Amino acid sequence: MTEIAVVVPFKGSWGALLPTLEALSAQTVKAELTVVLSVDGLDTAPPEITELTDVCLYGDQNGPASARNRGWRAVSCPLILFTDSDCIPEPTWAERMSDKLKAEYQAVKGVYSSGGSKLIQRLSQVEFEERYRLMLKARTLHLADTYAAGFSRVWLEKLGGFDESFPLPEHEDVDLSWRLTSAGGKIGFVPDARVTHVHRKSWKAYFKMKYRRGKWRIMLVRKFPARAVDDGYTPQTLKFQMLLSVPVILSVALLPFFPLVTLLFSLLFLLLTAPLLLTAIATDSFTVFFVPFFALWRGVALFTGALRGITGRGGRCLHR
Secondary structure, three states: OOOEEEEEEEOOOHHHHHHHHHHHHOOOOHHHEEEEEEEEOOOOOOHHHHOOOOEEEEEOOOOHHHHHHHHHHOOOOOEEEEEOOOEEEOOOHHHHHHHHHHOOOOEEEEEEEEOOOOHHHHHHHHHHHHHHHHHHHOOOOOOOOOOEEEEEHHHHHHHOOOOOOOOOOOOHHHHHHHHHHHOOOOEEEEEEEEEEEOOOOOHHHHHHHHHHHHHHHHHHHOOOHHHHOOOOOOOHHHHHHHHHHHHHHHHHHOOOOOHHHHHHHHHHHHHHOHHHHHHHHHHOHHHHHHHHHHHHHHHHHHHHHHHHHHHOOOOOOOOO
């Protein structure tokens, strides 16, 4: 068995998976790599898929947490990398991830290099870039999200892997990361380990995703209350944007009656978007004008999702 395994959970169109597997076949450390495809509830893969994998596993449709656990447990490799079936790793991705993992870290995290050409996709990438800048400065990281993540096998076994009570591709990697750092493990940031991705293509799809993020984050913070204050990757300004987003919209509706209130809320919200604006200027200047509207859209989605999470409805209990 090789030293490194890459586990790809999969549910979807077989054809859409080919670019990911082809990218893994082109890795600079391919000779040291075992590619594990863990299929979530689908029938037998076609030959063009199995030819690009070293291990192909099948199981009931129980979500990505279950599929990832099935994948890493099927091999004995000491270093386990994860990426998603809609990501395309650059040729040096596995090498850079594993090199960092061999150092003093128990988990590592890579980055998205791009997300698409539509406006909402470019703004989403700016959002990620702001978080990456924060991570470069953070003393402690608390996230290895599985579009580009790596874990020591020893620590996966110690933690029991992903919590399979998470039914969706939503926060199961955050939960594992927070359990790892709570147990004394360290997560390393690898900004040159890059994968391309297609971010959400419509404003509606982006809103729905952030709504789910807000809901599941609140549910998870109940288990890890310390992470509500600092998680090493969420900008503090984002939390205030969430709180102000609904008042801003309400104040605009009341503009004819209370114009000064509307102006005050709007200026305060704009001030809170300054770090995101500066990131947009540095990484994608075309998006700068749209950043405040994007931040407001995101804030409303996260705020309403968080309210749903506070009610405790809409998801299974998290038992670990």
